[in-house]
Amino acid sequence: MTVSVVLPTCERAEVLDGAIESVLAQTHEDWELVVVDGGSDDRTPELVAGYDDPRVRYRRQDDSSGVSAARNRGVAASDGEFVAFVDSDDRWHPEKLEWQLAALREAEGEEGKDAAVAYCGMEKAHGEPLTRDGESGDVREAVRRMDVPTYTSTLLVRRDAFESVGGFDERLPCFEDWELCLRLSREYRFVAVDDALVVKGESGDNISADGDNLAEAVSVLAEEYELPAATWAQLLADVGRTYCESGRLDAGRPYLRQALRLDPTRYHAAAALLFSAPGSPRAFDAAMEAVYAVERRAEAVGE
Structure with a gap:
């Protein structure tokens, strides 16, 4: 099962290689990575071109339409059965995709809405947890209460589910990950992988700040x-x-x-x-x- 990984970036060459390397290190090797560059003037294009791996691709977005548009365009430029996202200063643990795919497979036979979203825990670089254990199943009310951690880099979503709800809302400069999960949770079940499989970046350049x-x-x-x-x-x-x-x-x-x-x-x-x-x-x-x-x-x- 191919996973399309979308990585939006802009002027982040100093941290970008770490995010790319963490995708390259995945134990689930059937993936493609689309780096969507929002008009960087640094060495981002050269850095991405330096990866001698046909699974790594570069797309440039010269308008100022924002990170949600970049993620949507990255998904549109890919064709995997699943979509996942990693921010340019975040890092994935090697088992991230493998364990999330396994969790979704295990949930397939359960009654109720289709299981279409897997999410995992997140930690800081020194190991301090950023999320508590999540909930599985019908999590609509939990998402509405903001009781489900919905950081973009922790999500793995079936492509058909992502497309059926319309992708990211491009009007939102932030909270876009949580809002996407609001819509997904109306129609689909979520599966929690409680392990902290994402390390949150601390570069200090955060639009949500x-x-x-x-x-x-x-x-x-x-x-x-x-x-x-x-x-x-x-x-x-x-x-x-x-x-x-x-x-x-x-x-x-x-x-x-x-x-x-x-x-x-x-x-x-x-x-x-x-x-x-x-x-x-x-x-x-x-x-x-x-x-x-x-x-x-x-x-x-x-x-």
């Missing part, structure tokens, strides 16, 4: 979906906290207030709102890091 992008995505989602109050609270808190972390405290506070009105138990939003009172962004960062440190210690004690 921009408050304006998050705010734009939330606006689009508000037009399309009725979601639990706790989900909206989490989305709004993400926007507010991101604004504050970039020093835009005045822009972030209204989102944090909205989040707390929807879910007064959201302590991250409460802490962020408290620490975003007039003062320096540096003080905000230090205070929030203290909150996260306490949370990490509490989680460690609970394990």
